[in-house]
Amino acid sequence: MQGVLRGLWGYRGFILGSVKREFQSKYRNSLLGAAWTVLNPLSMIVVYTVIFAQVMHMRLPGVSNSFAYSIHLCAGVLTWNLFAEITSRAQNTFIENANLLKKLSFPRLCLPVIVVANALVNFVIVFGLFTIFLLITGNFPGLPYLAVIPVLVLLVLFAIGLGITLGVLNVFFRDVGQFFNIALSFWFWLTPIVYSIGILPPRVQTLIRFNPMTLVIEAFQVILVQKLWPNWFSLWPVVVLAILLCLVGFNLFRKHSGEMMDEL
Incomplete structure (x- = not known):
């Protein structure tokens, strides 16, 4: 592990340069430029707010704050978008960069790191405006706002562990990527983002809590809506799962990196 970290640190210039180039190329020849980073999630939030808050008159149980539902929605949508971007891009990163992998010699794990860095740049811009x-x-939640940092780190670890695992499998079984894109759509609606878990029947609530993203999104919503520190103990299943996925993804990559080059 130390050797891997030293290798990544040695190629930090390559990583930072790749992040900068991707960010610039993403908005090249665009009149609004980086504003699209904000407009895309903003449009989703506006649509959901209009449909659920105005048309369906959905409210958060026991909360009278007129901004509560919008904050609840933003906390869920913005963090879900970060998770979805990391996992979706990580699962395709080895395939999309096949030519680069064959032509240049560099630590292959630089690619997932670049994915995470790009996703975090976009997230920091949007979440900064939300703040x-x-x-x-x-x-503003005050001191509990600091809890966003460890919960965010947990989210990124879970996402990149899942993303690398899927990324390696996707090289050998291309159906994995297609299946995950479909699963991600269902996963979104099985996570209490546009609705509150409190409106669901107790039995359904129990099932929904088996979803690791429910625990993470709820932690963000407790911090930003209720202005409280999250229940750290409730996050232990996600911590265990994130660590396991990171270990599985790293081991799969280490064992099959040579075979991956042949498949690419």
Whole structure:
């Protein structure tokens, strides 16, 4: 593991340069440029807010704050988008960069690191603006806001562990990527993002809590909506799962990296 970290550190210039080039190329020849980073999640939030809050008159149980549902929605959508971007891109990163892998010699794990770095750049921009919104409307959670950092680290570990595992499998079995894209759509609606888990029947709530993303999204919502510290003990299943996925993904990559080059 130390050798891997030293290798990644030695290629930090390559990683940072790749992140910068991708960010610039993403918005090249675009009139609005990086504004699309904000407009895409914003449009989704507006649509869901109109449909669920205005049309269906959905409210959060026991919360009278007029901004509560919007904050609940933003906390869920923004963090889900980070998870979805990391996992979706990580599962395809080895296939998409096949030519680069064959032409250049560099630590292959640089590619997942680049995926995470790009996703975090986009997330920091959007979440920074969301934080400004919280400050302006008087809904900033105060000290519990610091809890966002460890929960975010947990989310990234879970996402990259799952992403690398899928990425290696996807090289050998291309159906894995197609299946996961479909599963991700169902996964979104099985996570309490646009609705509150409190409106569900007790039996369904129990089933929904087996979803690891439910625990992570709920932690963000407790911090940002209720302005409280999350229940750290409730996150232990996600911690265990994230560590296991990282170990499985790393071992799969280490054992099959040579075979991957032949498949690519």
